[in-house]
Amino acid sequence: MREDMAKYRRMSGVRPQSFRDLETPLHWAAYDASLELVERQEAGLALPRLEEALQETLAQLETCRAGCQGPEEQQEEEEEEKKEDEEGAGGPGGLYEAVAGHWIRVLLCRQRCVADTATRPGRSHPVPDFLPNQLRRLHQAHAQVGNLSEAVENVLSVLLFYPDDEAAKQALSQYQAELGEPRPGLGPREDIQNFVLRSLGEKRQLYYAMEHLGVNFQDPDAAGAGARSGYRGRRSPHTPHEYFEGLTVLKAAQLARAGSVGSQGVRLLLEAGERVRKVTQAYFSPERPLHLSFTHLVCRSAVEGEQDQRMDLSHPVHADNCVLDPDTGECWPEPPAYTYRDYSGLLYLNDDFKGGDLFFTQPNALTVTAQVRPRCGRLVAFSSGGDNPHGVWAVTRGRRCALALWHTWAPEHREQEWTEAKELLQKLKEEEEEKEEEEETPGRDPFPEPPSHKLQRVQETNAEPRRAREEL
Ligand SMILES: O=C(O)CCC(=O)C(=O)O
Numbered sequence: 001m002r003e004d005m006a007k008y009r010r011m012s013g014v015r016p017q018s019f020r021d022l023e024t025p026l027h028w029a030a031y032d033a034s035l036e037l038v039e040r041q042e043a044g045l046a047l048p049r050l051e052e053a054l055q056e057t058l059a060q061l062e063t064c065r066a067g068c069q070g071p072e073e074q075q076e077e078e079e080e081e082k083k084e085d086e087e088g089a090g091g092p093g094g095l096y097e098a099v100a101g102h103w104i105r106v107l108l109c110r111q112r113c114v115a116d117t118a119t120r121p122g123r124s125h126p127v128p129d130f131l132p133n134q135l136r137r138l139h140q141a142h143a144q145v146g147n148l149s150e151a152v153e154n155v156l157s158v159l160l161f162y163p164d165d166e167a168a169k170q171a172l173s174q175y176q177a178e179l180g181e182p183r184p185g186l187g188p189r190e191d192i193q194n195f196v197l198r199s200l201g202e203k204r205q206l207y208y209a210m211e212h213l214g215v216n217f218q219d220p221d222a223a224g225a226g227a228r229s230g231y232r233g234r235r236s237p238h239t240p241h242e243y244f245e246g247l248t249v250l251k252a253a254q255l256a257r258a259g260s261v262g263s264q265g266v267r268l269l270l271e272a273g274e275r276v277r278k279v280t281q282a283y284f285s286p287e288r289p290l291h292l293s294f295t296h297l298v299c300r301s302a303v304e305g306e307q308d309q310r311m312d313l314s315h316p317v318h319a320d321n322c323v324l325d326p327d328t329g330e331c332w333p334e335p336p337a338y339t340y341r342d343y344s345g346l347l348y349l350n351d352d353f354k355g356g357d358l359f360f361t362q363p364n365a366l367t368v369t370a371q372v373r374p375r376c377g378r379l380v381a382f383s384s385g386g387d388n389p390h391g392v393w394a395v396t397r398g399r400r401c402a403l404a405l406w407h408t409w410a411p412e413h414r415e416q417e418w419t420e421a422k423e424l425l426q427k428l429k430e431e432e433e434e435k436e437e438e439e440e441t442p443g444r445d446p447f448p449e450p451p452s453h454k455l456q457r458v459q460e461t462n463a464e465p466r467r468a469r470e471e472l
Pocket residue numbers: 315320346357358390391392402404
């Protein structure tokens with residue numbers, strides 16, 4: 001190949017510009033050319049190449065995303081269908097599962113496109129921060145040649161990825177000061193805004209699938225938080241200024257079984273949930289049984305850095321069992337709302353954080369009617385419908401943890417996971433007892449009684465799992 005190329009180059013009439021590189025993808029060619037000009041401090045010449053690189057990168061991302069529904073995807077699905085056929089009619093998955101499974105694979109594939117596009121041909125790792133770094137170079141180059149409005153648009157686009165980026169925030173104030181009068185129309189670039197919003201929307205769906213369908217999704221943007229928290233931590237689906245961790249009762253029991261967390265804590269979690277259910281039923285529905293339909297331990301943490309300027313909420317105003325339309329004040333009992341939820345409960349677990357108060361509003365989602373400061377052990381319970389729009393103010397420092405529980409009158413919507421979690425814990429208890437018998441030596445008690453009265457009561461409840469289950 002190389003020899004052929006040399007031969008063609010020697011031929012008369014063939015000039016260097018006659019060669020077009022069809023191997024290197026366009027976005028890499030433009031990217032490398034722009035970097036060279038940036039390094040030579042040729043801001044004016046670099047600008048069109050930087051813009052071209054960004055446009056080509058976005059185009060490449062679109063091509064990659066379009067391929068997510070292509071033949072490879074079909075092949076994977078066909079293989080899975082074959083597997084299901086072999087498993088027979090009783091095998092997992094009906095129509096809904098198949099549709100959900102297909103969509104999840106498309107979303108996972110689209111998320112991978114960011115890394116694929118940022119990976120040079122022949123390399124195994126993506127260039128970190130590929131898009132945000134292109135935007136950084138763009139705002140700097142625009143500023144150097146005096147295009148301050150464009151510099152602002154590009155630096156605001158960087159902040160869409162990293163709202164706490166100190167350098168970007170400083171550059172923004174500097175450009176704004178140089179511009180003088182505030183320019184109201186100036187915002188982040190539309191192409192980047194669309195890209196980020198779409199990506200966040202897709203991540204939200206993947207987080208949902210991870211929580212409810214057991215899908216394994218490692219958000220590349222939240223790897224650090226995951227390592228930090230011990231179990232899953234990720235950017236909040238509601239705001240880029242917070243991390244979010246969630247744990248269901250079954251996941252908690254599975255972690256206990258795997259030895260990652262103590263089983264006492266998980267028993268306490270179940271006991272607390274059951275107590276909340278009893279109190280809520282006694283207060284709101286003494287005549288009619290209430291069942292837990294979903295229990296979720298949720299922590300929200302402020303990301304590091306400046307938080308005072310925040311205008312967003314930790315959890316936007318919503319109703320729990322209907323879709324609120326603040327313009328008309330109506331609340332539609334339809335999906336994606338969980339229409340079978342009748343009463344909501346929040347058991348707060350700590351108060352050593354800043355911000356994060358729960359508040360209620362009128363149906364316009366604006367006029368605040370009540371506000372509650374979380375305190376350890378404080379329970380807030382309310383009917384889940386349009387009569388109780390509520391939200392959470394930004395958590396600006398620390399980590400706010402709460403046990404969120406939803407109750408239903410409909411027995412068919414009682415939480416299946418609860419029974420499974422109890423069964424797992426029962427198994428674990430039996431295993432622990434067996435081990436205890438085996439290991440027991442005179443004068444040494446490897447499993448001393450838990451010190452608090454509360455924990456003893458938890459154990460007693462657990463000694464009668466049948467009764468506990470019937471109660472639910
Ligand atoms: O954590 C809170 O105080 C409220 C959370 C909430 O409204 C929800 O998860 O639906």
